[in-house]
Amino acid sequence: MDAFFERALRRSKIHLLLLAALTVGLSHFAVRVDFDFTLERLFAPEGGLFTPPTRSTEALDTYRAFTARHGKNDLMLYAAFRVDDVFSPDTREKLRALAARLRAIDGVETVITIDDAISAARTLGFSDEEIRSEMTSSPIFRGTIVDGRGEVSVIIAQLSPQCVNQKEREPVLAAVREVLQRDGDALRTRFYLAGIPTIEHEYIRLTQRDLLKFMPISMGVFLLLLALYFRNVVGTFLPLATVLVGVIWMLGGMALAGRPVSVLTTIVPNLIIVIGISDSVHMLSRYQEDLARRPDRRSAVAHMMTRMTWACFLTSFTTAVGFASLILTNVAVVQEFGLVSAIGIMLAYVLTIQVVPVVLDNVPPLRGRFADEFAQLISTRSMRAVARWVHRRPGLIVAATAAILTGAAFGIPRIEENSSWLQDIDSQNEVYVAHDYIEHSLSSIFTVELSLAGDFRRLETIEALDAYETRLRGEPRVGSVVGWADVVKEAMRADPFVRERRLPRTQAELDRIHGVLKATLGKTGITRALMSEDFAYSRVTIRASERLEARGLEEVVAYAESVRDPAAPFTVTPTGKSWLAKKSLDGVIHSMIATVGVAALVISLVMAFTFGSIRTGLIAMIPNFLPMAVTAGLMGYLDIDLNFSTITVFSVSLGLAVDNTIHFLSRYRIEIHREPDHVKAIYRTLEGVGRPMVFSTILLVLGFSAILTSNFKFTFYFGLLGGVTVFTALLGDLFVLPVLLIWFRPTVRTPREFFARFRR
Structure with a gap:
């Protein structure tokens, strides 16, 4: 393979010019990408990327019919x-x-x-x-x-x-x-x-502000750390330049495809920078290592490509699988987030293996050194100390892991599903304050809607409806209830022959009032808002006395269903935007088990294929479920609700966690083939890849940490949970994975060796 890459590098300058021209062209479109934070996109199979438009959920069908009537x-x-x-x-x-x-x-x-x-x-x-x-x-x-x-x-x-x-x-x-x-x-x-x-509008403003604010912060931190780590210009700027080109390609592609940036996909550029930069770090670290062993610069670059192309592909592919599994949900904006993130990460990989070797082939060899204090922290001596811990105290490591998992197990049941329209906006925000003022002075503008089907021309139906509305007002959190019975009573109160707020006493009296209402209020839209033209469907609007989040909404709806008289001549179906959002969130949560399961299965199969053993693939997955458990437990202890802002972290965490595992096992396979001693192979593996693993994780954690100063809760929680995930994944790969490899001693083969066994 070295010879193949050396031949490819002979045309490196032409290659670089083509990439630059394509980047300039895509940048023209990238700056024109649209933003669309329409909350309608949170609901829905229709508009989803992989859900046929004819496949709608029952809740969505009900909502569409309801809005068509009212x-x-x-x-x-x-x-x-x-x-x-x-x-x-x-x-x-x-x-x-x-x-x-x-x-x-x-x-x-x-x-x-x-x-x-x-x-x-x-x-x-x-x-x-x-x-x-x-x-x-x-x-x-x-x-x-x-x-x-x-x-x-x-x-x-x-x-x-x-x-x-x-x-x-x-x-x-x-x-x-x-x-x-x-x-x-x-x-x-x-x-x-x-x-x-x-x-x-506020969601767009906040996300655009965070995008402009935190990308420069992240890049500044990355530049400082890269300068400390590589101590040369190329090593400092090349990783960042590569992923920035990936961001341009991704945004340009979205603009060309006519796909706007949504509330979730706004964080994709930061994700590409934070995740994609680690491949460059591993490649540059390997290049510096090979420079001391190879006869010339091009030979070192070619050997680096031979060793790192497949390993970096696997890390990018498995991360992309974690994101891509989100297309199994039934919400368009979540599907789009998963697909765009997966494509963006693979674009970053393609650019990394194209740009990094081409640049390295055309600049002087990297002769920088590591900063003394930084090298002391993650030097070979430190990695040997980790290896000694793994070798001499495996029981302590397993016990600590068990204790962490036990603590997480107590926190996970405390996670609650909850969401609201203003969940991601700070309480001091002007938009939040405005909604809060209206809720306390009048009532919530976010309503619980009930769609009623029956014959509302009949007096007995109106009487049953009035009794139902009265019972609804018995719920403490119900601030007001408005239905057709109220309109009829108001018309009776205004009628010069009645002058009393009551229901009609005869069918003839009701028919007369209905005629008056259609003649007087028909043009105002009030009648259509509460009653269909054929009097077959009616509407009851519940305004809460306090802001209802998902839990409260579900309880009010349950109360509304429980107080309906089974003998009432109408049916009741909950609907409205708030209820539709609740049902969509339920669908995402229920499908997350499938998405995480599919991601885990695919990643396990890839690991088994890559390392030539199903047993190795299964062992490699064990430490990668640790970050998911810790993240979920932390959510429970910190009372972080499960909603559209946090639900995606579980599929993402699995894809992120496995990256260092792949680099570790790729190096471990080389070392175990050199000398079939598992303990010595662990020592040499940690000495070889431990340093870039730690450094790339530091970059990831700091990249996620840079957005923790945001008061936009969606951004804040993604940064917090993402940072916890990658840090816990590093601990799993440095301590838990080596212990498992020493205990179980799995056979680690190349894919060629794996298939050769079957041919025999």
Whole structure:
């Protein structure tokens, strides 16, 4: 193989020019990649990379049918404010002027204020004297558009469908904020702007900020450590330059494929840098070792390629398998994260084996030395000390490992599945504060929706519906319940022949009220929001008295299902964006067992093939489950919830953990063939690859640690759990794996030797 690589290196300069030209071309597209943090992408088989569009979950089907009948609130903005009296003529006049300015913004379709609600109440027949008391007590208006004291109200603005895209949404939000700021001064109040569009916009802002903030920090730390480790210009800059080119290729490829950056894929560039740089470190370390043994520079580069190409491929491939296993989930954005990460890591590998040898072949031999203090830390003497520990105290190592696993086993059951719309946003963030203000002053804008199917033209159905709504209000966490029965009672209260908030007493009376409602409120959209045109489907909206996370949401839904009278002439199905997110998270969690299992199986088979023994492959996997257990246990002890932000770490951790194992076993195979003494082979293996293993792990840990200063929780937790994973994996490969190899003494073969046995 040395001769093959030496021939390939003769065209190294042409090769380098071609790579540079391709990188320049892809960089043109990389800077044009779009961002799409639409929360709809969290739900869903449709839009997934490997799930056919016709295969939808039951929850998604229900949600689509529900929104087709009653409309969607994904593009609604809520601007809450407090004044002395929202019903005063002066306040209403200023709100009318404000609403007119908001409607004039391109991208804003409709605007509803307390003034519009008052007009609707007048349409029903309420007098001006009655309106205040009715609106502050009616379940339709109280907590929805006004509080019980008439001091807090909310302006609701519906954005146009094109505002789903960040490019169209950003100027609209900026214009809305500008109008609210100006009119807030006129009203002598402050507007709190909330809604799903503001959350999606804030996710993009925070991730873009972290991307621009932490990549330079990571690269600065890497440059410093690489300079200390290699003590020469090439060794300092080449590893980083290689992975940065990989990032450009990945982003350029996404732009060419029309794939936007999502909330999960924003961390992929950092991942490529942190993970991909270790291959360069191992290759450069091997090159420095071979320079002392080979006759010339090109020979040393060729020998380095012979020894490292396959080992680096395996580390990249197994890491990519860990990420790629996420395509087995049923959520599009998680599938995309797994696939993009896997492709990015393999691109980084391809570039590493292309760029590093070409550059080394065209620069003077690396003559740098290791910094004295750094060398003292991870010198040959240190690795020999580790080998002595493994040789002389294997029982202590096994006992310590068992103790760690036992501690993790007690922490794992404490992990709880939980998620919320604002889970990754800091409590001091402006968007978080706005939602918190609305929840405490009015009610949560995140609702639990119930889709009811029955014949709602019949009086007995409306009576059963009213009884059901009354029982729903008995749950302490339910702040308000709005359904069609409330609208009917409000119409009865406004009817000049009734003037009482009650249900109709006869079918004829109900038919008359239904006719009045369709004639008066049909154009406002209120009737469609709560009742289908054929009166076959209705809607009950539950607004919580507090923010419901996944656990609370599930409990409220369970309560709603338990209080329904089995004899009621309608069925109840939970739905809505929050419930759909909960069901999607359940699907991801349940599929994670399969994804981790598939990743483990594939990696085990690759290890068995590479090292010519199924037994060796199984032994190699044992220390690689240690990081997963420790990470899961830590999540339990630190009360880190299992959600979309943290669920991916388990598949990723397995792919990351196995990297050092492959480098260790690759060197171990060489040493055991030189001298078939397992203990001596362990000593020589640790002396040969222990140093780059430790250094690459330090780079990984510091790369993950650089993002721990983020107050964006998604980024923070990924950095924390990723750092714990790779550090624990290093301990497993330095101590646990050597003990297992000495105890079980497996045969380690090359793939050629493995297949030769079967031919015989």
